[in-house]
Amino acid sequence: MLERRIKVNVERQNFELQEGIYTQSYEVPVMDGMMVLDALNYIRDEIDSTLAFRWSCRMGICGSCGMTVDEQPRLTCQDNLNEYSDEISVAPLNNFPVIRDLVVDIDDFMQKKLPSVSPWLIRKEEAPLDEGEYLQSPAEMAKYADNSACINCMLCYSACPVYDMEPNFVGPAAMALAQRYNLDSRDQGSGARYSVLSGPDALWDCTFVGECSVACPKGVNPAEAIQRAKVEAAQRWAKSIIMPWSQK
Ligand code: SF4
Ligand code: FES
Structure with missing residues (x-):
């Protein structure tokens, strides 16, 4: 049987060498079950060890292997x-600065956008340790389970036209993760999160294009999470006018 081969056209750049952006093509033998990442590993191992790309788990868990394949953001x-x-x-993921070849810089998300929404459980008062865990029913967990599947792969940011136009936009994954904690029965920090979400460059900048949810490889639905958060933010605002003493 003839071996199938695929031509992989890789967008490359190395600012240290001041080469500009160019396309380099490689021929890769394809075996059944091979992924795009396997082709890149073949290239680096067998053809060109200078090709730079990022990966770790090969299991759809670490979120580090996001790239643009045939114009689409893919894991x-x-x-x-x-x-x-x-x-x-x-090619590298759209909407991010390129460090080299297929490696993009996601520091802005990791160091600013993600921490800005406090994606962790916040308690006004911690219960004493001897009282045990904060218990939760399966139904309570089901309220946020989908949003908790995020692996920070940045495919949704790469697909988002608002983030493309407004780099300060907090963006889909950060807001979906904010909702993951807002919906958690053990959390008491939604007031602080909503003050960020209702502010500039957040919920109200989302135009509900929905490409973030299409791109997500983990079944998170950031577009829906953001629209639900908009409803809650509007209700909180109305309540703050009518009953200012009731805000958490
Ligand atoms: S929401 Fe989905 S696409 Fe966005 S970072 Fe999380 S896992 Fe990736
Ligand atoms: S290598 Fe970890 S998600 Fe792809």
Whole structure:
């Protein structure tokens, strides 16, 4: 049987060498079950060790292998080459500065946007340790379970036209994660989160295009989480006018 080969056109850049952006093509033999990430690893191991890209788990867990494949944001360790014909293009994720080749800089998300929404459980008063865990029923957990599947892969930011136009936009994953904690029965910090979410560059800048949810490889639905948060934010605002003493 003839071996199938695929042509992989990789967008490359290395600012240290001041080469500009260019496309380099590689021929890769394809075996059944190979993912786009496997093709890149083949290139680096067998053809060109200078190609830079990021990955870790190969299991769709670490979130580090996001790239643009045939113009779409994809998690490359989960992107089967059987779904493509004889040629593919691989480029860095859109909307992020490129460090080198396929490696993008996500510091703005990790150091500013994500911490800005306090994505952790906040308690006004911690219960004493000898009282045990904060218990939760399966129904309570189901309220936020989908949003908790986020792996910070940045595909939703790459797909988001608002983030493309407004780099200060808090963005889909951070707001979906804010909702993950707002909906958690053990949390008491939604007031602080909503003051960020209702402020500039957050909920009200989302135009509900929905591409974030289409791009998400983990079944998170940031578009829906943001629209639900808008409803809650509007109710909180109305309540703050009518009953200012009731705000948490
Ligand atoms: S919401 Fe989905 S696409 Fe966005 S960072 Fe999380 S896992 Fe990735
Ligand atoms: S390598 Fe970890 S998600 Fe792809």
